[in-house]
Amino acid sequence: SESKSAIDQAFRDLLKELIVQKQKGTDDNQVKIDDLTWLIKISTICAKSGLASVSLPFILLVDIFDCLTLRVCQRMFGYVEKEMQTWKDTAFDAMGKVYILRMCNDLLRRLSRSQDTIFCGQIRLFLSRYFPLDERSGLNVMSHFNVDNVTSYTKRDMVDSQTASAEGVMDVEDGEISEGDDDEKKAEKNKTPIDYNLYYRFWSLQDFFSNPNLCYSNSGWNALTTSSRVVLDVFKSYKLEALTSNKSTKTDNDNPSDQDGMEISDSCDNAMDVSNRYFAKFLTNEKLLDLQLNDSQFRRTILIQFLILFQYLTSTVKFRPTSCTISERQQQWIERSTKLVYQLLEETPPGGKQFVKLVREILSREEYWSKWKNDGCPSFVRPGVSTESSDSSSAPRKKRKISRHYSPTSHKIELGNPELTRLWNLSTDNLSACKMSGEKFTPTIKDFFEEAIEQCDPEAQVEEEYKLVNNLVFRWRSFRILAVQSSIIFPTSSSTPSSTTSKADFLAGALAEMAKE
Numbered sequence: 001s002e003s004k005s006a007i008d009q010a011f012r013d014l015l016k017e018l019i020v021q022k023q024k025g026t027d028d029n030q031v032k033i034d035d036l037t038w039l040i041k042i043s044t045i046c047a048k049s050g051l052a053s054v055s056l057p058f059i060l061l062v063d064i065f066d067c068l069t070l071r072v073c074q075r076m077f078g079y080v081e082k083e084m085q086t087w088k089d090t091a092f093d094a095m096g097k098v099y100i101l102r103m104c105n106d107l108l109r110r111l112s113r114s115q116d117t118i119f120c121g122q123i124r125l126f127l128s129r130y131f132p133l134d135e136r137s138g139l140n141v142m143s144h145f146n147v148d149n150v151t152s153y154t155k156r157d158m159v160d161s162q163t164a165s166a167e168g169v170m171d172v173e174d175g176e177i178s179e180g181d182d183d184e185k186k187a188e189k190n191k192t193p194i195d196y197n198l199y200y201r202f203w204s205l206q207d208f209f210s211n212p213n214l215c216y217s218n219s220g221w222n223a224l225t226t227s228s229r230v231v232l233d234v235f236k237s238y239k240l241e242a243l244t245s246n247k248s249t250k251t252d253n254d255n256p257s258d259q260d261g262m263e264i265s266d267s268c269d270n271a272m273d274v275s276n277r278y279f280a281k282f283l284t285n286e287k288l289l290d291l292q293l294n295d296s297q298f299r300r301t302i303l304i305q306f307l308i309l310f311q312y313l314t315s316t317v318k319f320r321p322t323s324c325t326i327s328e329r330q331q332q333w334i335e336r337s338t339k340l341v342y343q344l345l346e347e348t349p350p351g352g353k354q355f356v357k358l359v360r361e362i363l364s365r366e367e368y369w370s371k372w373k374n375d376g377c378p379s380f381v382r383p384g385v386s387t388e389s390s391d392s393s394s395a396p397r398k399k400r401k402i403s404r405h406y407s408p409t410s411h412k413i414e415l416g417n418p419e420l421t422r423l424w425n426l427s428t429d430n431l432s433a434c435k436m437s438g439e440k441f442t443p444t445i446k447d448f449f450e451e452a453i454e455q456c457d458p459e460a461q462v463e464e465e466y467k468l469v470n471n472l473v474f475r476w477r478s479f480r481i482l483a484v485q486s487s488i489i490f491p492t493s494s495s496t497p498s499s500t501t502s503k504a505d506f507l508a509g510a511l512a513e514m515a516k517e
Contacts, residue, residue, distance in 0.1 A: 003051075004051070004052055004053050005053075007046065007051060007052045007056075008052055008053050008056050008059070011039070011042075011043050011046075011052070011056060011060060012059070012060065012063065014039065015036075015039060015060055015063055015064070016063075018035055018036065018039065019064075019067050019068070033072075033075050033076055033079065036064055036076060036079075037076075037079045039060065040057055040060055040061065040079070040083075043056045043057045043060055044057045044086060047091070047092070048089075048091055054091060054092060054095050055095050055099060057092070058092075058095065058096055058099030058100065058103070059099070061080065061099070061100075061103060062099060062102070062103050062106075064076060065077075065103055065106065065107055066106070070110065070111065070116065070119070073107065074119050074122075077107075077119075077122065077123070077126075080126070081122075081126050084126070084129065084130060087100060087130065088130070097131070100127075100130060101127070101131075101137070104123050104126070104127055107119075107123055108120060108123060108124075111123075132379075132380075133380060134377050134378070134379050134380060136377060139373065139377055141319070141373060141377065142319050143317055143318075143319045143320065143373075145210060145211045145212070145213070146210065147210065147211050149210050150210070151203060151206035151207075151210070151281070151282055151284065152284060153199070153200075153203035153204075153206075153284040154199070154284070154286060155200070156196075194286075194289055194290050194293075196286070197230070198230060198231075198234065198289070199286050199289055201226065201227040201230040201231060202227070202230075202231050202289065203282075203284055204223065204227050205224075205227050205228065205231065205302075205305075206282070208220070208223075208224050208309060209305045209308075209309055212309055212312050212313060213321075213324055215309075215313060216323065216324040216325070216326070221330065225333065228306070228337060231302070232306075232337070232340055232341070232344070234293065235293075235299060235303070235344050236340070236344060238293070239347055239348075240294065240296050240299070240348060240349055241349065296348050296349060296350070299344075299348050300345065300348060300355070303341050303344055303345050303348075304345075304359060306337070306338075306341045307338065307341055307342075307359065307363060308363075310334045310337065310338050310341075311363055311366065311367070313326055313330075313334060314326075314331065314334055315367065315370055316370075316371075316374060317370065317374070318373070318374040342356055342360075345359065412425045413425060442481070442484075443481070444485075445481060445482070445485050445486060445514070448477075448478070448481055449478070449511060449514060451468065452467070452468040452469060452474070452478075452511055453511050453514065453515045455467045455468060455469075456469070456508055456511050456512060456515070469504045469507045469508050469511065470504050475503055475504065475507055478507055479507075482510065486514075488510050488513055488514065
């Protein structure tokens, strides 16, 4: 153990020298990833061979990610992903899980969710591939909610609602000429009436979305139903219209002739692309609510939150408190509201119907996931089924030999199949069976060419296209038989055919010679 500790410390000292020497420059590129990866590879070999501690490679990785900048860490993390099978090895599996989980969590704390989204996703995907699906440390088995995710919005007395509604439209500075007044007057007829009551009801729903257990109290349920009715009525009354104008950002490679197909594909792409932008948090300014309600992606986000909440309230959760139950009347309200939400999603452009199909599929998969957690998260790896009895399981199993069995009474070799047994026992010896008269399938010249010779006779009056000598397959077989059984196709010097003679004419002449013989 003392030698292993000394080797571990030597590796850490060498790593420190590499990092200090490379970081003397101001550029992060001074740190060569190759030097660090080779050090990790050597430490892995030492750990597997027993010269160093099993945890040495992971300790070095933790030191590397603690000392380097985020840009270099992202490059180094690519090596960690590449060597995933090494970390899953039985020699490192038990010890490596703790270190890798701690290392990835430390990296996630250093990263910004709004600026380093790619690196954050890279780390989370690595963890999802590294740990098995039934790893309990990555499962919310007790069904806890992230109550720390609080959406902050303006809260004040309802008396000030009139002032809020008057200030709901963005002011125009004195002396500024507003363009498009006519368009604004036309659009104002379809404009959603924004007041503090709608603003408060809208954003108060986030409290129930982040913590559904608030819905089980009487006051919470009343607040949920009231706010939901107000918001859904606004969505139902003020529907969005699909964009009919062509996009100006289309490239020259697009086909302008197929306008209908282009509009359909655009709608499908927009319906599928629900994660093309990332928002760290909702923008809850009162002046932005009007713009948000007219954004199809924002509407879909809120409506999907409704569906997730309703599915949780009606599903079976193992660790839900016994007091958290809903009545039959509440169940009926949830069913009506769910139908309305799906209807609003279908009416939200673009590609509403296709988007609803995707949402239904995702939520149905979520039901299977919840059922699996209620069953205690059983492993997906099923043990092999043994067909032997418990008594014979202890004895070594003899391999079954698939062989021929000789029957002394009938002097036959049994092959386990009646037809195979019959064929095998046609003869006592395989070589003699091949020499049997029934195994000779090559016809004689007389039998094979009898019909063709008759067709060559002018008195038969057979048309040229129906003669056998003009059949490619017959000609090929004829030359094969004649080459083995006759010398007539080997012309002498006096009867050598010219280069213009076709194969059909040559075969017809050969048949005429055979007819004379």
